[in-house]
Amino acid sequence: MNRALALLTLLALATPAQALKLIVWDRELQTKLGYGETSGDRMVVQLVRDYSGPVYVLFSRDDDEKAQGLYPSLKGRYDGALKGGQLTLDAPNGTVTLARFLTGLGLTLQSQAAGQALSLPGLRAVPEKAKLTEPKDQGDR
Numbered sequence: 218m219n220r221a222l223a224l225l226t227l228l229a230l231a232t233p234a235q236a237l238k239l240i241v242w243d244r245e246l247q248t249k250l251g252y253g254e255t256s257g258d259r260m261v262v263q264l265v266r267d268y269s270g271p272v273y274v275l276f277s278r279d280d281d282e283k284a285q286g287l288y289p290s291l292k293g294r295y296d297g298a299l300k301g302g303q304l305t306l307d308a309p310n311g312t313v314t315l316a317r318f319l320t321g322l323g324l325t326l327q328s329q330a331a332g333q334a335l336s337l338p339g340l341r342a343v344p345e346k347a348k349l350t351e352p353k354d355q356g357d358r
Contacts, residue, residue, distance in 0.1 A: 237288060237324075240275045241299060243268070250299055259325045262315065266302035273297070274306055288322055302328070 239262065241251030250272060253262030274295045278288060297306040304315040316326040 236279070237282065237291075237322075238277045240277075241297075241304065242273045242275065244271050244273065246273070251304065255324060258323065259327050260319055261327045261329065262304075263329045264299060264302050264304055269300045270298065271296065272299045272304070274304070291322065 237255040237260065239251070239253035239260065240249060241264065242249055248268075250268050251262060251264035253260050255261075274297045276288075276291055276293055276295075278291070282288065295306045295308065297304060299305075305312050306315060306318050308318055319326050
């Protein structure tokens with residue numbers, strides 16, 4: 218009995234974790250506004266609530282998911298919008314909420330609020346007052 222339990226434990230640990238991942242970025246790809254990962258048949262997603270505007274929604278599948286043919290219609294990137302913690306995606310059949318989009322993949326949405334904008338090290342936001350100016354023509358030297 219102990220050997221069977223030990224074998225089952227090893228098999229469970231050896232099974233690769235399959236997780237579809239989602240990352241939401243602003244259109245400048247400077248600020249991470251959300252993150253999600255599947256757990257079973259649900260996707261747990263954290264989205265900032267104090268952002269309003271257009272976003273890119275990126276999905277990634279691991280090699281095992283691809284090999285098994287999971288989520289075959291899923292593209293790697295979708296345009297979307299985030300407003301007050303509500304994410305909508307521009308899907309092939311029109312604009313849909315994230316919950317409805319995930320339902321089409323056989324997943325349910327579990328939302329969690331993120332306290333502030335999530336950012337990666339090395340990326341910084343440009344102050345709103347800062348403007349890019351073109352260099353003045355200095356003529357031929």
